[in-house]
Amino acid sequence: MTEKGNTWLNLPKYTKGYMDGVKLYMKKAMANFGRGEKIKCPCRKCENRLWWGGSDVERHLIWSGPSPLFIQSIYDVSLLADKTDNVEFEHNTRFGDNLDDMLDVIYSDVGPNDDARKFYRLVDEGKQPLYPGFVNYNRPPWLNIKPENLILSTSIPGPNDPGNNIDVYIQPLIEELKELWKKGVETYNAATNQKFKLRASVLWTISDFPGYAMMSGWSTKGKLACPVCHYETSSMYFKHSKKLCYMNHRKFLDPNHKWRFDKRRFNGEVETGTSAPMLTGRQVAEILDGYENSFGGVGKKRKVSCDINPWNKKSIFFDLPYWKDNLTWHNLDVMHIEKNICDSVLGTLLNIGGKTKDHLAARLDL
Incomplete structure (x- = not known):
């Protein structure tokens, strides 16, 4: 030149x-x-x-x-x-990434702000590998998202679930969610060609039943395993099967429902109980006020039985300012429930070994 x-x-x-x-x-x-x-x-x-x-x-x-x-x-x-x-x-x-194309479309008319310019700089720098030909971590971002190079950063390594310690893993996520609620992030609206503050909140979590315990802090084991019935959970221990069985489901029916008075097909009694009112978020927050969480222990035994105190921890989700006011906090993935019920029903009807629930111990408990 x-x-x-x-x-x-x-x-x-x-x-x-x-x-x-x-x-x-x-x-x-x-x-x-x-x-x-x-x-x-x-x-x-x-x-x-x-x-x-x-x-x-x-x-x-x-x-x-x-x-x-x-x-x-x-x-x-x-x-x-x-x-x-x-x-x-x-x-x-x-470089064949589409990120630059997207950013160009977003800022083609109004131009990037200071934060966006910093982000552009990071994108440019990220295209340069730290050590050419080395491991995935040193590759440009657009190469890392290819299936053959994908590393699931949100996966928790190890053969066992984290239990209560899951709060430690999701703490960075909670901090970002708090910022999204309080401050928001500047976002571009392509329809109006204007920028606005975008805020976000968590409505609920979705998990299987063991995951429910990890996310909510309520133990899904023992006499009080039901988080809906909470302290009024109806349970019975079958000594021959050596299992807890959760009974009295008829209490959720209408007071005049005919099944409430059906002794022969159920437990030989008329059901007069009523379903317990669900605990509100504010009630849970009050119950757990001052609760000291203990994380990091592997295989530590509970100091208090879950039959007496069903709470394992105060969930980190209560750090979100709106969490206690949500109408629903944790939902169950129906897929897992349907599969388990289907396995039990079919296993019993077809008398499949190891799957059937009609065995000697069950007959003795009846």
């Missing part, structure tokens, strides 16, 4: 000399390589892949600067006469 080219391409992007150089380039490029009102953009993000209007390309070159792959070509074009034969831009390296 000659000295003349350095006078504007090597200047800081905010200087008048650089901006004048960009305008000169755009005048020559549109006259020689434009297709109607559009031209390929050689900025650091577009890398001669996307077609934009002349004013858009000019803004890209000022905001992001030229791609190192096209500096010589940009300089050559700026020296062209008013009209010449087309000269194709050449390059050997092309």
Whole structure:
């Protein structure tokens, strides 16, 4: 590159000399390589892949600067006469991620704010591997998300579930959720071409029954295993089967339902009980006020039986300012429940060994 080219391409992007150089380039490029009102953009993000209007390309070159792959070509074009034969831009390296395309569309009219500019810089830096040819962690982000290189960062390693310690793993998530609720994040609305504060909240979690215990802190084992009936859970221990059975489901029926009075088909008694009112979030927060969590122990035994105190911890979700006011906190994944019931029913009907519930111990308990 000659000295003349350095006078504007090597200047800081905010200087008048650089901006004048960009305008000169755009005048020559549109006259020689434009297709109607559009031209390929050689900025650091577009890398001669996307077609934009002349004013858009000019803004890209000022905001992001030229791609190192096209500096010589940009300089050559700026020296062209008013009209010449087309000269194709050449390059050997092309990053195939779609992130740059998306960001260009988002900020094509209003331009990125300071935080967005920092993010752009991180994206550019992230394309450069720390150690070429090394492990996944050193690859550019767009390569990491390919299936063959995918590493599930939210997976918890190890053969056992984390139990109560799951709060330790999701603590960074909770901090981000708190920020999303209190401060929000600046977001661009493409429909109105305006920016707004986007806030978010967690409605509930979805898990299987053991996962329910980990997320909520309520023990799903022992006499008080039902989180809906809570302290009024109806349970009975079968000494022959050596299992707890949860009874009195008829109490959820209408007071005049005929099954409440059916002794023969159930436990030989008329059901007069009523379902317990569900605990509200504020009630749970009051019950657990001052509860000291203990994390990090592996295989530690409970100091108090879950038959007396069913709470294993105060869930980290109560750190969210709105959590105690949610109407629902934790939902069960029906798939697991349906599968277990189906296995038990079919195993009993077909008398499958190890699956049937009709065995000697069950007959003795009846």
